[in-house]
Amino acid sequence: MDSYQHYIDAEVGLWLFEMKKSPGLFSRLTHGVQGKINSIIPEKIHKAITMAIENMVKAVITGSAWIVPKADPTMIPMVRENRVRERIKWYRNTASAEGAITGAGGILLGFVDFPAFLTIKMKMLFDIAALYGADTRDYHERLFLLYIFQLSFSDQKRRNELVGLIENWDEFKSDLPKEMNEFDWRTFQLDYRDYIDLAKLAQLIPIIGAGVGALANYRLTEHLGRFAMNSYRIRLLKKSEGRLGQVELKVIE
Template sequence: MDNYTNYAHAELGLWLYQMKKPPSFTGRITHGIQSKINDWIPEKVHLAITTAIENMVKAVISGSSWIVPKPHESLSLKQREFKVRNRIKWYRNTASVEGAVTGAGGILLGFADFPAFLTIKMKMLFDIAALYGFDTKNYQERLFLLYIFQISFSTQSRRNDLIGLLENWESYRHDLPEDLGAFDWRTFQLDYRDYIDLAKLAQLVPIIGAGVGAIANYRLTEHLGKNAMNAYRLRILK
């Protein structure tokens, strides 16, 4: 095992520890408050938001106009991850600019940030999958992307639940939903919305929104990229 592979194993071990640690007291309190707020929201609103997010994500990952990256083969782990880090950097900077532009417009352009930022993050995951040698034309690989997305933007309790699925993907993949319509979109949108709301609420405020949007998108994209790297390491380093 070369030095870089040892380094990757060490990073993966630290990431697994972070995914499996119990929720903090603050995290439990915050989640409780968010759950209460969600209980107050009418069911019709939840259904509308769930449908909107489901349709947006499906359009990104299943649309006929989507150009699926070709899997990269015959690369060492070090070469793959050099390319992956560069792609994350590119998407991180792109998302930061997008957040600054939409944040500068206050609440109106702030709403436009939601689908734009979602598309940037999903496209990054497709590129990362290809760089690690996985073919996202395969339906199960697209589901894997959704679980990476969900574990990145969810509570610590949800991460505790999902990390076992990612660790044992080859065992779980055959029991997963047969199509995207059977995916748990309600939980997906609640986790994502609660996580993003805390990070990006101030982006809707004129003047300061540009700075908040740029920083939030930068950090959230980097966070997703790091999780994607380690999720694929789980499969490659085994």
């Protein structure tokens, strides 16, 4: 095993430890407060927001699969991941610029930021998937992107629930929603909104909104990129283990 593979193993192990640790006091308090706020919001509003986010995400994941970088199956892990980091950097800088522009406009342009930033993040996921060799024309691969997104923008309790699905994707995917309409969009939008509300709220304030928007988008995009990298690393490691297991069986036979 080369040194870079050791590096990947260490990063994945640390990331899984972060995903599986118990929710802290602050996380539990924040989740409780957000739950109370969501319970106050009328059901009609929840339905409207859920439908809006569902339609936005569906539009992006339908169109984003057509233009993606080509992955060379012969690329060594270090080269592939350097290309992934370049894509994350490009989208991170694009999202930061978009956040600065919409943040400078206060509340009105702040509403424009939501779909624009969502599109940037989803398109980045498609590029990362392609570089790791995933065929995003496959429905299950698009569903995997939604779970990466949800894992990235959820509280620690939800991460405890979702990380096992990412770890054991091949075992779980046959039991998952058979089409996009069956996906739990309500939970998806609540997790996403609850996670980014605090980070993005100050972006709506004139004067400081530009700086806040640029920094928030920068950090949130990099955060999503890290989660995507580790999610695909786990899948590749699982495949490698499977191939090694097959070789061992042949040797035994």
